Amino acid sequence: SAVISQKPSRDICQRGTSLTIQCQVDSQVTMMFWYRQQPGQSLTLIATANQGSEATYESGFVIDKFPISRPNLTFSTLTVSNMSPEDSSIYLCSVEVEVHPEAFFGQGTRLTVV
Amino acid sequence: AQTVTQSQPEMSVQEAETVTLSCTYDTSENNYYLFWYKQPPSRQMILVIRQEAYKQQNATENRFSVNFQKAAKSFSLKISDSQLGDTAMYFCAFMILNYGGATNKLIFGTGTLLAVQP
Numbered sequence: 001s002a003v004i005s006q007k008p009s010r011d012i013c014q015r016g017t018s019l020t021i022q023c024q025v026d027s028q029v030t031m032m033f034w035y036r037q038q039p040g041q042s043l044t045l046i047a048t049a050n051q052g053s054e055a056t057y058e059s060g061f062v063i064d065k066f067p068i069s070r071p072n073l074t075f076s077t078l079t080v081s082n083m084s085p086e087d088s089s090i091y092l093c094s095v096e097v098e099v100h101p102e103a104f105f106g107q108g109t110r111l112t113v114v
Numbered sequence: 115a116q117t118v119t120q121s122q123p124e125m126s127v128q129e130a131e132t133v134t135l136s137c138t139y140d141t142s143e144n145n146y147y148l149f150w151y152k153q154p155p156s157r158q159m160i161l162v163i164r165q166e167a168y169k170q171q172n173a174t175e176n177r178f179s180v181n182f183q184k185a186a187k188s189f190s191l192k193i194s195d196s197q198l199g200d201t202a203m204y205f206c207a208f209m210i211l212n213y214g215g216a217t218n219k220l221i222f223g224t225g226t227l228l229a230v231q232p
Contacts, residue, residue, distance in 0.1 A: 033219065042205060042222045043159075090157060096218055101147050101209055103220055105159035 002027055006093050006106030013083055013113050020079045021109045023093030028073035030096075033103070034066070037090040046091075049076045083113045116141045118206050118223035126229045127196045134181075135191045135226045137206030144168075145211040148182065148189045149220070154202040162204070165189065196230045203227050 003026040035043040047055040055068040093106040127133035150162040165173045206223040
């Protein structure tokens with residue numbers, strides 16, 4: 001299993017600013033994932049972050065808006081840049097344990113942009 | 115396209131009763147896993163149960179069991195002896211297994227909000 005610590009748990013931000021969300025895992029993992037969950041919606045994958053390479057973004061998400069860092073095998077950050085109210089969502093970090101394909105999630109960051 | 119459909123946006127069940135949540139999916143792949151995740155108000159996504167597509171036997175975890183019909187691409191969740199703590203959003207998801215280093219990403223359904231009534 002994996003225990004994931006995600007910070008901050010919530011934030012209220014002004015439009016036009018940026019917020020960086022941190023994700024710390026208690027063990028080394030190859031792949032880390034960032035999801036967005038808009039109000040009342042399901043989870044949508046933003047990007048996959050592998051250590052030592054650039055993140056791979058899903059359709060509809062771009063690096064300029066959601067830059068991701070992955071400096072080592074236990075840590076990643078997601079930045080939401082130049083925020084607008086449409087970015088108000090829950091952002092979740094996830095890791096995959098490959099022995100039994102299974103995703104573990106952080107507790108999420110509830111972002112409100114005003 | 116790979117999709118997951120949950121046709122029940124909301125469901126309600128009395129405490130101690132049994133409820134079944136529906137899920138269908140669409141994929142042309144043969145190697146995949148299916149999952150049910152629970153998301154209570156705390157927002158923490160919790161794995162409820164997992165099913166390997168190559169296994170015919172339905173997975174069971176205590177009060178939770180699935181009815182996996184591979185040909186029909188159906189994966190329903192049965193919760194027996196429902197408890198108040200089962201109140202949550204339930205997401206059905208599947209993961210295509212990509213060997214050789216490609217990403218095993220999860221594709222989620224839209225969720226079913228389950229309310230267990232006392």
